[in-house]
Amino acid sequence: MFGLSRQVYYRRIRATNSRKTRAQEVIDLIVPIRRRMPRIGTRKLYFLLKPKLELLGIGRDKLFAIMKANHLEVKPERSYRVTTFSHHRFRKHKDLVNGLFITRPEQVWVSDITYMQSGVGHHYLALVTDAYSKKIVGYDLSNSLQTEGVLRAMKMAIKTRKYQQSVLIHHSDRGLQYCSNEYQRLLSNHKITCSMTTDSDPYSNAIAERVNGIIKNEFCIEKYKVDLITQQKIVSETIAIYNDERPHYSCSYLTPNQMHCQSKLPIKTYKNKKGSRNVPATFKKTTFIL
Helix, strand or coil, X not given: CCCCCHHHHHHHHHHHHHHHHXXXXXXXXXXXXXXXXXXXXXXXXXXXXXXXXXXXXXXXXXXXXXXXXXXXXXXXXCCCXXXXXXXXXXCXXXXXXXXXXXXCCCCEEEEEEEEEEECCEEEEEEEEEECCCCCEEEEEEEXXXXXXXXXXXHHHHHHCCCCCCCCCEEEECCCHHHHCHHHHHHHHHXXXXXXXXXXXXXXXXXXXXXXXXXXXXXXXXXXXXXXXXXXXXXXXXXXXXXXXXXXXXXXXXXXXXXXXXXXXXXXXXXXXXXXXXXXXXXXXXXXXXX
């Protein structure tokens, strides 16, 4: 009646059921990872699941198609809140990292403060990140923009420093907290050279801005409407997962902790609107993906 034989009809039903079964098996692999890293991208999922996906006969493009059909793609979320006050009396330092090639861990640390919404007001997360490995080496969550928060984050980074004898540059914006006498004294006491952005362009401290976005948006920690103490525990667990489990494209898909334990791999380079430049993904005005 429909121009199909009985054999073709039932073969098509079996093929459809088989595709649905494989798709469900793929989703079952994705869900546990997405519980720990709610907005991790498809390429990183493919890297983490590649051996299991190959057993199912699923390639990268098929994984993209399955995730799109099941509404599992990550939609970008953009938001920007100003936390920098640079009109102050303290000394502002020169930019020492613009164009600098990052070739090893603990060559450059980048610092920044990001705003976080909570159920009882708002909090501020101070991060110190290694520019080579993208490892978060120090952090602090508090309910104010006082200098004490960035001091606690920096002290944590210094305490856990792995390469004590290496020359280290600290790069940040020109915010009051980083220019303060207390913070500069801490850097000086530990022989850390200070570098600062020359303008308010977020690309001037691109790595710090990107890591801020990963922690806040990819792990969805702002959705938890909790008090400060609970939020601090959530942030601590999130950063542990970020450092230990999340692969980075710019680190050849190593985790930050894995990248931090070696210095042989170069940082990935990226393309921008003017073409490819042989520069690391550090402080140039380039389009980048971690």
